[in-house]
Amino acid sequence: xxIDCHGHYTTVPKEAQAFRDAQIAGRADAKVPxxxxxxxxxxxxxxxxxxxxxxxxxxxxxxxxxxxxHHAGDARANLQWARLCNDLVHRVCALxxxxxxxxxxxxxxxxxxPADCIGELERCVNELGFIGCNLNPDPSGGHxxxxxxxxxxxxxxxxxLVDLDVPAMVHVSASCNANFHATGAHYLNADTTAFMQFLTxxxxxxxxxxxxxxxxxxxxxxxxxxxxxxxxQDMKRPLLADLIRDNxxxxxxxxxxxxxxxxxxxxxxxxxxxxxxxxxxxxxxxxETGHYFDDTKRYIDVITWMNAADKAKIxxxxxxxxxxxINNALAR
Amino acid sequence: xxIDCHGHYTTVPKEAQAFRDAQIAGRADAKVPxxxxxxxxxxxxxxxxxxxxxxxxxxxxxxxxxxxxHHAGDARANLQWARLCNDLVHRVCALxxxxxxxxxxxxxxxxxxPADCIGELERCVNELGFIGCNLNPDPSGGHxxxxxxxxxxxxxxxxxLVDLDVPAMVHVSASCNANFHATGAHYLNADTTAFMQFLTxxxxxxxxxxxxxxxxxxxxxxxxxxxxxxxxQDMKRPLLADLIRDNxxxxxxxxxxxxxxxxxxxxxxxxxxxxxxxxxxxxxxxxETGHYFDDTKRYIDVITWMNAADKAKIxxxxxxxxxxxINNALAR
Numbered sequence: 001x002x003i004d005c006h007g008h009y010t011t012v013p014k015e016a017q018a019f020r021d022a023q024i025a026g027r028a029d030a031k032v033p034x035x036x037x038x039x040x041x042x043x044x045x046x047x048x049x050x051x052x053x054x055x056x057x058x059x060x061x062x063x064x065x066x067x068x069x070h071h072a073g074d075a076r077a078n079l080q081w082a083r084l085c086n087d088l089v090h091r092v093c094a095l096x097x098x099x100x101x102x103x104x105x106x107x108x109x110x111x112x113x114p115a116d117c118i119g120e121l122e123r124c125v126n127e128l129g130f131i132g133c134n135l136n137p138d139p140s141g142g143h144x145x146x147x148x149x150x151x152x153x154x155x156x157x158x159x160x161l162v163d164l165d166v167p168a169m170v171h172v173s174a175s176c177n178a179n180f181h182a183t184g185a186h187y188l189n190a191d192t193t194a195f196m197q198f199l200t201x202x203x204x205x206x207x208x209x210x211x212x213x214x215x216x217x218x219x220x221x222x223x224x225x226x227x228x229x230x231x232x233q234d235m236k237r238p239l240l241a242d243l244i245r246d247n248x249x250x251x252x253x254x255x256x257x258x259x260x261x262x263x264x265x266x267x268x269x270x271x272x273x274x275x276x277x278x279x280x281x282x283x284x285x286x287x288e289t290g291h292y293f294d295d296t297k298r299y300i301d302v303i304t305w306m307n308a309a310d311k312a313k314i315x316x317x318x319x320x321x322x323x324x325x326i327n328n329a330l331a332r
Numbered sequence: 333x334x335i336d337c338h339g340h341y342t343t344v345p346k347e348a349q350a351f352r353d354a355q356i357a358g359r360a361d362a363k364v365p366x367x368x369x370x371x372x373x374x375x376x377x378x379x380x381x382x383x384x385x386x387x388x389x390x391x392x393x394x395x396x397x398x399x400x401x402h403h404a405g406d407a408r409a410n411l412q413w414a415r416l417c418n419d420l421v422h423r424v425c426a427l428x429x430x431x432x433x434x435x436x437x438x439x440x441x442x443x444x445x446p447a448d449c450i451g452e453l454e455r456c457v458n459e460l461g462f463i464g465c466n467l468n469p470d471p472s473g474g475h476x477x478x479x480x481x482x483x484x485x486x487x488x489x490x491x492x493l494v495d496l497d498v499p500a501m502v503h504v505s506a507s508c509n510a511n512f513h514a515t516g517a518h519y520l521n522a523d524t525t526a527f528m529q530f531l532t533x534x535x536x537x538x539x540x541x542x543x544x545x546x547x548x549x550x551x552x553x554x555x556x557x558x559x560x561x562x563x564x565q566d567m568k569r570p571l572l573a574d575l576i577r578d579n580x581x582x583x584x585x586x587x588x589x590x591x592x593x594x595x596x597x598x599x600x601x602x603x604x605x606x607x608x609x610x611x612x613x614x615x616x617x618x619x620e621t622g623h624y625f626d627d628t629k630r631y632i633d634v635i636t637w638m639n640a641a642d643k644a645k646i647x648x649x650x651x652x653x654x655x656x657x658i659n660n661a662l663a664r
Binding site: 189229 | 620
């Protein structure tokens with residue numbers, strides 16, 4: 001089985017974003033839209049086609065990341081928006097239970113407390129059958145005003161994640177800072193930033209069962225694996241492999257063969273989980289290969305020096321370990 | 333010849349930082365320190381030893397990056413500090429003219445204009461024989477309040493860089509944002525951020541002769557080269573190789589063999605310039621190899637699939653092209 005841990009509902013019917021725009025503008029006609037099952041079925045045809053063509057069995061599916069825009073609304077608006085987005089993902093999962101399992105957007109906001117997200121997290125996991133969440137380390141959208149992920153302010157949410165036995169993918173949203181292009185800088189910077197926070201903190205001593213997926217191949221981290229090993233050593237921190245073993249995982253959203261090969265060479269196989277971010281950040285076909293940039297399964301498939309057992313960890317078994325609730329979801 | 337484009341005076345006599353601390357604290361006893369030639373000779377012995385041991389002939393040498401701390405002082409204080417730091421580098425270069433060539437710190441400040449840096453840049457290039465500068469894309473130290481590098485606010489400085497025919501290394505300083513570890517996150521994020529700004533802007537149409545070195549192996553960029561090629565294609569931008577050809581260069585400050593190999597595989601050889609960041613971010617010996625993490629020459633030396641002519645570009649010829657004033661400096 002091939003589980004893609006990183007898919008967003010980027011093709012959501014346009015009525016959803018129209019509502020959000022009206023809500024943020026404070027327009028009187030802002031009304032949660034009626035979206036039909038037919039619209040939802042139609043909207044995920046691209047994902048279903050790509051899954052079939054690429055040999056992905058199931059996608060761990062969450063609301064469109066760039067549209068979370070936690071910086072744009074207050075706590076109340078963002079809760080309404082998160083509920084709508086999560087409900088739409090839930091409907092996708094209900095219509096296509098073999099192809100999609102849900103991960104939720106959290107109702108974070110600038111200056112809001114992570115504890116405020118617990119209610120929606122519980123609703124999504126306990127009532128909608130979701131198996132994880134996306135956690136935005138920078139609700140300010142590129143101004144980085146929240147405390148680091150190792151700060152105790154996050155602990156109430158972490159307690160709930162551990163309690164529910166669900167992981168968080170560290171995933172920022174759109175950038176409202178002109179310095180940071182969202183998918184070309186802000187996303188990767190956040191991945192790199194989060195990893196270094198984990199390296200320098202003792203978060204996993206306090207939460208041995210807490211699990212984070214760092215997307216986009218871990219940002220800059222695997223490319224600079226020697227730098228991080230050296231920094232950890234200089235700072236008398238544990239070996240990276242020990243530090244991340246049960247707690248930090250990188251997905252395979254790296255859009256060329258040399259990058260994927262480096263990831264698989266340097267990061268322990270137990271800490272890599274298949275992902276494609278499809279349909280997402282890069283939509284075109286690579287003229288150098290004739291294949292979609294984000295067909296990341298293909299890069300792994302052609303690697304000859306990794307055995308089938310290890311590839312099975314990346315494609316399936318690690319995801320089942322990181323997101324244990326997927327086992328029940330897939331057995332239904 | 334082997335030219336290391338990326339060395340900082342991290343072993344500067346401690347009187348320098350003591351002055352800066354007193355200056356920032358507004359202490360009455362803040363006085364530009366007297367530092368003797370013997371102190372300077374002594375202070376660079378680590379660099380000289382490493383150069384000799386590793387086979388580096390000359391280092392393009394600049395003030396300690398993390399100590400620039402443009403966020404800490406106002407324009408006047410930062411000018412005094414930049415002059416002191418640049419003068420110390422100049423004295424190193426004068427004492428060891430075969431081993432060091434200078435690159436200057438700019439007196440940037442939060443809210444200050446890039447144009448304010450022109451005087452010190454001219455002094456360093458015209459009077460001290462420096463061959464480039466370090467340009468901080470985020471003088472706020474991790475709050476990213478300055479405009480992107482493609483903004484016209486930077487143009488007066490760029491005009492002077494072109495006029496003097498010197499490049500800028502894009503290099504942030506310390507972080508005063510708790511989210512960003514300096515060498516483990518802020519540095520790499522800035523590299524990634526700057527590249528994406530260049531990709532999305534038309535800066536090099538306005539300044540065809542402007543040259544930037546992006547340090548630390550280009551941050552996350554080479555690892556995500558497919559992502560950037562794909563983003564450029566989706567955005568109808570030029571091919572990356574064309575976009576960067578004469579304007580954007582990556583150094584080799586990547587502290588493990590797989591990272592260096594990836595860099596050399598994906599980035600055109602004309603856009604790679606040897607650097608080690610020595611003595612700098614990572615100071616230890618890699619237990620997996622028995623060699624210093626930052627002995628980046630060794631990683632390149634053992635690559636068998638690149639011919640000597642291409643390695644000569646990385647070790648010497650590209651640096652002579654990017655920093656043309658080095659030719660006169662070395663001929664003296």
